[in-house]
Amino acid sequence: MSDDPFAEPSDADATVIRPRPGGRGAAPAPAPAAPAAMPSGPIAPIAPVGGSKLLAAAAPVLAAAVRIGADTRGPDLDRFRRGMVDAIRRFEAEALQTGLDTRALRAARYALCATIDDLVLSTPWGSSSPWAAQTLTSIFHKEVTGGDRFFDVLDQMQKDFGRNAEVVELMYLCASLGFKGRYRVMQRGEGALTELREGIYRSIRQRRGEFERDLSPHWRGLNTGHRPLGQRVPIWLVGLGTVAIAAVIYVIFDFSLAAASDIAFTELGGIPPRGALAIPRQALAAATPAPTPPPPPPPPIEPSASTKDVRAFLEPDVKAGNVAVLEDPQSFTVRILNRNMFGSGQATLNPSYLPLLNRIATALRKEKGDILINGYTDNQPIHTVQFPSNFQLSQARADAVAKVIIAGLANPARVRSVGKGDADPIAPNATADGRQQNRRTEIVLLKTTNLP
Incomplete structure (x- = not known):
């Protein structure tokens, strides 16, 4: 192997490494109820976190890496491969706009391709699939060794950490999201990989400084002191509101009283009676009642x-x-x-x-x-x-x-x-x-x- 981590191998017969967790294949156990299958098309971008423009450009590819391990059924590999190829090309275009030099860009692209390949080939549905015949590293870097140079590239980037800090941080995220490479088949490889990640983390933290410990940097409220209600709401406004409420109540009761008083006024209108008063008398029984002649019509009132x-x-x-x-x-x-x-x-x-x-x-x-x-x-x-x-x-x-x-x-x-x-x-x-x-x-x- 060349000392240059970016040398493109020309040996087409190089051995393809297919990761086998635990050293040998085991009969897959019956899978539990599978979650929704991962979309096989282009991956929708996620909201960028932090201030790194390079990480923001890589966010769609990293989002796909997170979802690979959660998919137990496997996507349509051809569509998924095409979607990832498009996503990595978009990453290249956006990364170039950040001013990243060509050498660092190739390292970042290699890390993303190797991560997707490693995660796909470590799944039950990917290990027995044709993915190994056309990996992302073979498409973009003409390499068929399963991303084995990942850690060599990482060492080269760390030698000039100040210049390649964003690329190192990207590769740290790839390792944190599941890339294991050669450590996947090594004895006690998990512990060695963890120690490597912690070393990278300390280097990144030393460069970035201590992170904010509080969940929200601005969680403390303003120290304005207690303000009585009278200072926040003018007294005249309270008085005006009270008067308005009293006026509404008065109008409601006034309408109600007026409606109820109509009956009383109608009855009072008949007092005193308009006609002449008459006292009813019970007539005495007569031995031979004489017929009562009809009363004569009232004489017409002559104008006075x-x-x-x-x-x-x-x-x-x-x-x-x-x-x-x-x-x-x-x-x-x-x-x-x-x-x-x-x-x-x-x-x-x-x-x-x-x-x-x-x-x-x-x-x-x-x-x-x-x-x-x-x-x-x-x-x-x-x-x-x-x-x-x-x-x-x-x-x-x-x-x-x-x-x-x-x-x-x-x-x-x-x-x-x-x-x-x-x-x-x-x-x-x-x-x-x-x-x-x-x-x-x-x-x-x-x-x-x-x-x-």
Whole structure:
């Protein structure tokens, strides 16, 4: 053998060494359940570890070396060989870009080829395969001796360790991943190989320096000291959040209370009763009851002298269908139908109704008696922040009308506004036309003074 570890042997009849662990072949035991077969195509690259560009370039080949021993069934050797040839050629191209000289590059390539060959031929499926007839070392280095020069090349690289440190580290990884070469068939070869690896490790560690003992170099947290919650979260922000939560709770309870109060307001709307009170009496049994004649129809209410002028003044509006005039012994009522008088769910008075309200105020100015302004809605419920129920909406509409009427009177104390909600309907709420009639405003002139 030449002293030059890179001399290419020309002897085609050189003996091929097939590693036989233990010195002789043993009958293979039944294999356990095999894991998934190793892919026979190109090996996907793994994330590079450390700062060595040479090791990063060799990562795909080293990844394949790790998986060879775990595969008990064996890959498609032809495809696997082609994939490894491509991987080693890519390694050469990337290694050249790192500035590695040709001699060191050949040594690194030889180490990778010899490692793959050694691992394949040491497996049950590789030892009896045609791999030995076309090894990677024979393809790239024209050598058929099974990578026996691996340790000679390693000795040459260690002589100039400072220059060849990355190649030595690569060969150390190959030995750590399973390459044994001649030590595989030597007596006590395992111990000798371990001692060799430890020597290489000490040389690498001496060059690289002591490694980081901590699992994470930056595991310690920042020493910022304790900060109370008040310093991390401004007090005003806490207060603002509290107010916002309280506002949401208030709105929820306000809606709930308004919905529950509709029933109470409806019942209160019937107090006192609108008609005349009657005391039921139980009639005494008579010996011969006389037939009771039907009661005579009530006489029509004649307009009082005090309201004739109001009727006459509002006669054009009555004919136009803007208002209706009603009268009973206790009151005189001007009913305004809310056709566009207010927007849906709103209490803002339509300006087009101001002339009509001013005429009504002018007609009532000379009349004696207090004035009651009643606002009504239909029975469709409303639940908004401004108007939680129909009673609040009807009260706001009555107030808007009262404001205009008061402006046209000499004595504002005569006027009071009341929201009635959907009480006292004058038409069925089952139809749209009936609901429109029930949405109304009534201006009531009481013939007796002193509002309760």
